[in-house]
Amino acid sequence: MSKIHRKKTRLGSYKFVSVLFSITLSLFITGLVGLIIIQAKTLTSIIRENIEIQVFLNKNLQKADIERITNLLQQKPYILDKEGTKRFTYISKEEAAAVFMDEVGEDFTQFINDNPLRDTFTFSVAEDYQTAELIEDIVAELQAIDGVFEVTYMSDLVESINKNLLKVSMVLGAFILILLVTVIILINNTIRLALFSQRFLIRSMQLVGATKGFIRKPFLLRAFLYGALGGLLASAMLFGLMEYGKQVIDGFNLLYNLKWLLILFGGLVFLGAFLSFFSTLKSVNKYLNMSLDELY
Structure with a gap:
């Protein structure tokens, strides 16, 4: 008679592919939303960098006065510092007139025998100072500087950005909360x-005398490894999606923030390992405490 060979079941082993697929898919969707949030944050920062304040000087100022105001402004903490470079420019009235004449195509000074333009400082505002209230304080401070004629900025743009950012943050926050609950339930049910x-x-x-800790150990170890592997696979898929986007979408590389991407990928690995570990611990404890009748 032929012998029937049955595959031995190892403690802690279960269907690898289906569990890993569910974990990876759940983490990929979570990471995709996180990626959208990072892109939105980076895009918002780029838009906010265009918030500029213009400082118009009095006419007939001496060179020493202009240098004094220049040194004073460069020390201000609210001027945007981009990679060690202050986003700060000075345009003399002669340079402004030359730009204007290039755009118009005529020399307007011949008609009025004077240059009505003023020497101007223009700078971008640092992100920490981009609220309407703080910008108003900055404007008031600049107006008080001796030699400053007028300070202007696009107040409507600042208010519009801040209002829209608040609305988007609330919607995304609610969506993330719902998504996290869904992912937790999905991973928990898959492992269970x-x-x-x-x-x-x-x-x-x-029945053969194994302790609860001994029984739990292989399950928890595998769950941790499966969760971490699922996070790595989800991160690799997101990275590939980002690289594809850089190739087919012009300007997409401007939204590429390596620091936040690494934080996102690390978070996915941690989230996958933690949720798998916790769900497995909960399920194993449940079966450890069940009676034989309940197991059937």
Whole structure:
């Protein structure tokens, strides 16, 4: 008679592919939303960098006065510092007149025998000072400087950016909360169903005298590894998506923020490992405390 060979079931083993697929898919969707948030934040920062304040000087100022105002402004903390360079420019009235004549195509000074333009300082505002209230304080401070004629900025743009950013943040926050709850439930149910086939093996180990810690160990170890691997696979998929976007979408590389991407990828690996570990711990403890009748 031919012998029937049955595959031995190892403690802590369960369907690898289905569990890993569910974890990876859940983390990929979570990471995709996180990626959208990072892109939105980077885009908002780029837009906010265009918030500029213009400082018009009095006419007939001496060179020493202009240098004094220049040194004073460069020391201000609210001027945007981009990679060690202050976003700060000075345009003399002669340079402004030359630019204007290039655009218009005529020398307007011949008609009025004077240059009505003024020497101007223009600078971008640092992100920490981009609220309407703080910008108003900056304008008031600049107006008080001796030699300053007028200070202007696009107040409507500042208010519009801040209002829209608040609305988008609230919507994304609610969506992220719903998504996280969904992912937690999905991963928990996937692992619970995978461990369902192990319930009798767990009871058998208990009957031969294995401690709860000994039984839990292989399950928790595998769950941690599967969760971390799922996070790595999801991160690799997102990275590939980013690289593809850089090739087919012009200007997409401007939204590429390596620092936040690494934080996102690390968060996905941690989230996958933690949720898998916690869900497995919960399910194994459940079967450890079940009676034989309940297992059936």
